[in-house]
Amino acid sequence: MKDKKSVIGVLDLQGGVHEHLDHLDRLGISYRRVKEKEDFEDLAGLIIPGGESSCLCRLLNIFEIKEVLLANYNRGLKIWGTCAGTILLAKSVVGEENCLGLIDIEVERNSFGSQLDSFISEALIKEVDPEPIPLTFIRAPKIIKVGKKINVLLKIDDYIAAAESENILVTVFHPELTGSLAFHRYFAIKCGIKFEVKKNGYTDPAWENYSWTRMARIA
């Protein structure tokens, strides 16, 4: 019989939903779009994708799922926020009210500049993958402070780019827009999901999806 809590949900209100589903699928992890209260049933984990945090926060209220999300978190649901998802989960947001306030970090929105200041780089994050992981920053926030109990996974220059508490993972970059499945695998393990280990590692060099850079290239 299938383990009940083996499904990872992706919050499907706005933003980069499909790309996360695609990565989960490639790892062979069961997934579900999460739009309504009922969609939270028996989830092992929830990904809050990148998008626009102010918009996502309003939609959480409009779709009446903020309370059910918080209730599920209190019952042990693991949550991963990418970019805007990190902003939603932060306890403190510079100059603004927080949204969910579930992880003891302070973030500054749009900290690298405009959409045209988006960039790619790579970093070695030993806890997550033995190989360097490609990183995609799109109008990203910076994590500028973390509480004592937060584990910093990646610090670059004056900011933190990835961190975690016991039940929450945050990345200001977008692993779902790269060929690397390493963070999806890392989150799945955090959720207690067991799945087949792929022999050839977690980065597919042939995988390409740079559609988000099209405007920057034209400019």
Ligand code: GLN
């Ligand atoms: N700049 C967006 C915000 O502040 C986040 C961008 C993203 O998720 N790629 O919400």
